[in-house]
Amino acid sequence: MSSAEELTPELMLAFYRRLYPFKSIFGWLNHELAPTKLFTHREFAFTLAGDVYLRYNSFKDAEDLKKQVLALNPTRFEIGPVYSARPRDKKTVLAINFKPILRELVFDIDMTDYDSIRTCCSDAGICRRCWNFISVAVRVLDQGIRDQYGYKHLLWVYSGRRGIHLWISDKEAMELTDDERKALVGWMTVIQGGKDVHKKVNVRTGLSPLPPSLQLALETLRTTFSEFVLPDQDPFHSTEGWEALLQLIPHAETVKKLRDDWSDAPYSTSEERWDDFKRIIQKQEKGSRLRKTLEYAAEDIAIQYTYPRLDAEVSKHRNHLLKAPFCVHPKTSRVCVPVDPANIERFDPGRVPTVGQLLGELDKAVADASDKEGQDGGEHRSGEYGFYVPCSYI
Amino acid sequence: MYKVQKKKPEVDIHSQLKYRFRLNFYDKPPLDDIIIEDFETFALDRLRVLAEIETAFVRNSPWETIKKHTEDQCRKYLELGHTTAKTKDLDRERQKDHISHFVLRLAFCRTEELRRRFVKAETTLFRIRYANEDPQELISFLKSRDFDWVEVSSAEIEQYRDQLDAAGGKGSDTFYKVGLNRDAVVVFPEVIGLHQVKWTRVPDLVEKRKVFLKGGMAYVSSKEQSSIIFQSFQAHLEKALELTAKALPRLDEDTRIVPILDHLSQGFLAGGTSEWNNATSANGDEITADMVDDISRKHFPACMRNLHNALKRDRHMKHFGRLQYGLFLKVLGLSIDEAITFWRRGMSTIQDDKFNKEYKYNIRHSYGLEGKRANYPAKSCQQILMNDQPGSGDSHGCPYRHFSPENLQTALLSMYSSQGLTSADIPEIMQIVKGGHYHVACTRVFEITHAKYGIRKDNGVGDGESVTHPNQYAAKSRELELGATKGAVKKDTDGDVAMS
Numbered sequence: 098m099s100s101a102e103e104l105t106p107e108l109m110l111a112f113y114r115r116l117y118p119f120k121s122i123f124g125w126l127n128h129e130l131a132p133t134k135l136f137t138h139r140e141f142a143f144t145l146a147g148d149v150y151l152r153y154n155s156f157k158d159a160e161d162l163k164k165q166v167l168a169l170n171p172t173r174f175e176i177g178p179v180y181s182a183r184p185r186d187k188k189t190v191l192a193i194n195f196k197p198i199l200r201e202l203v204f205d206i207d208m209t210d211y212d213s214i215r216t217c218c219s220d221a222g223i224c225r226r227c228w229n230f231i232s233v234a235v236r237v238l239d240q241g242i243r244d245q246y247g248y249k250h251l252l253w254v255y256s257g258r259r260g261i262h263l264w265i266s267d268k269e270a271m272e273l274t275d276d277e278r279k280a281l282v283g284w285m286t287v288i289q290g291g292k293d294v295h296k297k298v299n300v301r302t303g304l305s306p307l308p309p310s311l312q313l314a315l316e317t318l319r320t321t322f323s324e325f326v327l328p329d330q331d332p333f334h335s336t337e338g339w340e341a342l343l344q345l346i347p348h349a350e351t352v353k354k355l356r357d358d359w360s361d362a363p364y365s366t367s368e369e370r371w372d373d374f375k376r377i378i379q380k381q382e383k384g385s386r387l388r389k390t391l392e393y394a395a396e397d398i399a400i401q402y403t404y405p406r407l408d409a410e411v412s413k414h415r416n417h418l419l420k421a422p423f424c425v426h427p428k429t430s431r432v433c434v435p436v437d438p439a440n441i442e443r444f445d446p447g448r449v450p451t452v453g454q455l456l457g458e459l460d461k462a463v464a465d466a467s468d469k470e471g472q473d474g475g476e477h478r479s480g481e482y483g484f485y486v487p488c489s490y491i
Numbered sequence: 492m493y494k495v496q497k498k499k500p501e502v503d504i505h506s507q508l509k510y511r512f513r514l515n516f517y518d519k520p521p522l523d524d525i526i527i528e529d530f531e532t533f534a535l536d537r538l539r540v541l542a543e544i545e546t547a548f549v550r551n552s553p554w555e556t557i558k559k560h561t562e563d564q565c566r567k568y569l570e571l572g573h574t575t576a577k578t579k580d581l582d583r584e585r586q587k588d589h590i591s592h593f594v595l596r597l598a599f600c601r602t603e604e605l606r607r608r609f610v611k612a613e614t615t616l617f618r619i620r621y622a623n624e625d626p627q628e629l630i631s632f633l634k635s636r637d638f639d640w641v642e643v644s645s646a647e648i649e650q651y652r653d654q655l656d657a658a659g660g661k662g663s664d665t666f667y668k669v670g671l672n673r674d675a676v677v678v679f680p681e682v683i684g685l686h687q688v689k690w691t692r693v694p695d696l697v698e699k700r701k702v703f704l705k706g707g708m709a710y711v712s713s714k715e716q717s718s719i720i721f722q723s724f725q726a727h728l729e730k731a732l733e734l735t736a737k738a739l740p741r742l743d744e745d746t747r748i749v750p751i752l753d754h755l756s757q758g759f760l761a762g763g764t765s766e767w768n769n770a771t772s773a774n775g776d777e778i779t780a781d782m783v784d785d786i787s788r789k790h791f792p793a794c795m796r797n798l799h800n801a802l803k804r805d806r807h808m809k810h811f812g813r814l815q816y817g818l819f820l821k822v823l824g825l826s827i828d829e830a831i832t833f834w835r836r837g838m839s840t841i842q843d844d845k846f847n848k849e850y851k852y853n854i855r856h857s858y859g860l861e862g863k864r865a866n867y868p869a870k871s872c873q874q875i876l877m878n879d880q881p882g883s884g885d886s887h888g889c890p891y892r893h894f895s896p897e898n899l900q901t902a903l904l905s906m907y908s909s910q911g912l913t914s915a916d917i918p919e920i921m922q923i924v925k926g927g928h929y930h931v932a933c934t935r936v937f938e939i940t941h942a943k944y945g946i947r948k949d950n951g952v953g954d955g956e957s958v959t960h961p962n963q964y965a966a967k968s969r970e971l972e973l974g975a976t977k978g979a980v981k982k983d984t985d986g987d988v989a990m991s
Contacts, residue, residue, distance in 0.1 A: 280695065309655075312654070
């Protein structure tokens with residue numbers, strides 16, 4: 098679907114006036130009906146046309162926020178932490194009395210971090226096929242966090258272009274300090290190392306099985322690896338592709354054998370090549386050290402080609418700002434809709450409504466003399482895309 | 492398991508001790524009367540140890556080095572014997588540890604920065620003591636406190652057997668062993684098993700995936716339990732310091748205490764108070780006015796080199812510069828007659844008449860020959876760093892602190908390049924200076940310029956100590972040279988040079 102639709106200020110204003118669910122956002126941030134510090138001491142940052150950035154705004158309720166949004170008509174706005182004082186009073190309170198105290202635990206997964214393993218698109222591009230990487234990331238993280246940390250209030254939001262955000266609103270998650278966030282991210286981060294590091298999965302100590310958290314994820318990852326990565330992404334088809342694979346095999350003889358075989362078979366698919374490798378493993382004596390080494394290497398490879406790649410910096414600091422749900426992505430004009438992790442596979446980023454479509458539908462609905470109005474129209478439409486109303490789960 | 496055992500009567504072999512354990516979580520402040528002298532000296536002694544720990548961190552020393560230096564310092568200033576050591580006055584030692592900790596709390600609770608540094612140093616000290624603790628004593632200490640952990644039932648262990656093994660990483664017997672001492676893995680039936688705590692209690696273990704997590708609870712094997720204890724110590728101290736900070740203004744203030752506290756909190760900036768005792772020329776050799784120029788090139792720290800060069804260049808020096816340099820030279824071994832000769836030659840822009848009237852008196856005064864006839868000590872690094880900030884036209888102070896970065900670089904290179912300082916060393920030194928650790932920068936320069944005597948990084952001015960006094964710098968430097976000429980210095984040892 099093309100994103101050629103022009104985002105005019107008028108369109109944005111109409112979107113904010115008629116569609117944006119301020120009440121839901123309020124309910125989601127505030128956790129209660131009457132405004133609490135969770136909302137009134139919360140920082141909002143607006144990005145206006147021409148890269149003007151306004152930080153430290155705060156509002157007394159949903160109505161107040163809406164009024165300001167309509168007055169400024171920002172291209173997007175971001176949500177920050179709850180401070181110990183009202184952010185709008187920042188200049189008048191002492192610095193020591195102005196500290197971030199509460200903040201949803203947030204994660205950001207961006208498709209650009211997958212460029213080394215995806216073959217269908219690169220950079221800002223995203224398609225149905227590479228969305229599978231996001232799907233597996235969502236499933237692994239969602240399962241892991243619920244199981245290991247016991248958090249329940251997870252909200253997944255499509256970031257509008259090529260990524261996904263996770264907001265965790267459990268009381269305990271909100272109270273985490275920066276150090277604890279760093280620890281949690283460390284626990285979750287498996288893929289490490291830059292361009293010049295071949296083996297990016299280093300979680301074992303010597304020749305030991307995977308840590309329990311990863312064993313839990315491994316099942317999902319393995320399925321994704323054999324059912325999606327190998328047939329669809331075909332990462333080992335090209336010479337560079339299989340050379341990269343050989344770099345990850347810690348046994349010189351095996352590597353040499355495979356290299357000889359594969360040099361003569363330029364048209365083999367990734368599945369065939371992977372089977373070659375698996376066959377070599379099977380040939381090794383059961384329980385031998387070599388077999389174990391190769392088996393573990395195979396596991397690590399599957400993980401490296403599927404495990405979620407997190408943007409760690411976003412999660413580590415309480416005062417990091419993150420785009421609010423339901424904002425419009427300025428480049429694609431798509432709305433950042435919440436996503437249901439249970440149906441993540443069926444989500445298609447290409448079918449997320451743009452502002453223009455939503456407003457058009459709304460006009461049509463009004464013209465049809467339907468009694469649906471304002472936000473109802475928006476949520477009705479977005480229901481198809483697995484919206485769930487955020488305040489309902491608090 | 493813990494709670495049940497706590498209620499059992501225990502055979503207490505040291506029941507006569509007021510402080511039963513060597514380790515202390517410092518829950519309760521000391522309630523006895525304290526002599527004001529003890530109040531200060533105890534705190535100063537502890538401060539030396541903490542300053543050494545902090546310095547070691549700044550210099551990025553490996554943990555083993557930090558541990559060794561700290562143990563050495565502790566032996567000197569803050570000995571804390573094991574309960575089995577019968578010959579020592581354990582209560583006295585432990586009381587000193589207790590009191591000094593609380594005095595320093597008062598001194599360091601006042602700003603966030605000081606609190607942070609204090610907590611870090613104290614936690615490190617605790618870790619080092621914990622590591623050296625006798626296993627039996629450690630067990631009774633651990634039993635004496637509630638660490639808010641839950642013993643994992645054997646049913647649960649069975650349920651998560653595989654995951655727990657994978658988290659432990661060393662096979663199934665991991666959870667029956669506990670490594671209390673770094674070197675020894677000892678089996679202790681009393682402390683076997685697993686503890687369950689909220690994961691936020693052990694963030695470091697979580698980050699390294701050394702625990703098994705389920706529903707927000709971390710299952711910590713006994714060999715990692717020290718992590719819970721250190722975290723608990725740190726959290727406890729942080730909270731206590733904040734409370735102290737809030738209570739401090741309401742303290743019914745005694746005018747004797749505030750100056751002491753002020754003095755103590757300054758100590759951290761200068762890296763500890765100097766123990767240099769101003770014993771004039773320990774080597775017994777006299778220095779004459781003619782020798783100063785030569786010695787300055789070989790043995791002076793940057794502050795004194797700078798003063799010396801300024802005197803040669805300007806043929807004059809302002810009051811505080813004369814004071815700082817004059818007292819330094821006095822302690823270095825310049826006699827009063829030589830000092831007058833030296834200054835007469837140095838201040839060549841001044842008429843004889845004026846010199847005799849105004850300057851000579853000052854020089855004699857600083858030697859204790861005029862006025863109240865006090866024997867003034869030379870200024871320590873702390874005094875140079877903190878007092879009498881140099882104004883325009885002054886050349887005293889500490890170059891590391893009072894020079895602009897560009898000037899400092901040029902000055903260091905011109906002063907020390909003949910002794911082996913190269914421009915490759917400059918970035919490291921500037922980095923330390925930027926962090927505000929001036930004495931560490933000075934110590935590093937000492938190490939670099941004395942590499943030919945076998946001084947290595949982390950040796951400091953001997954025993955890993957850092958520079959706290961210009962005279963200490965000069966004396967150690969001269970000792971090294973003397974040792975080398977006599978051939979008495981063992982090259983490539985740890986730079987440990989005995990005082991002659």
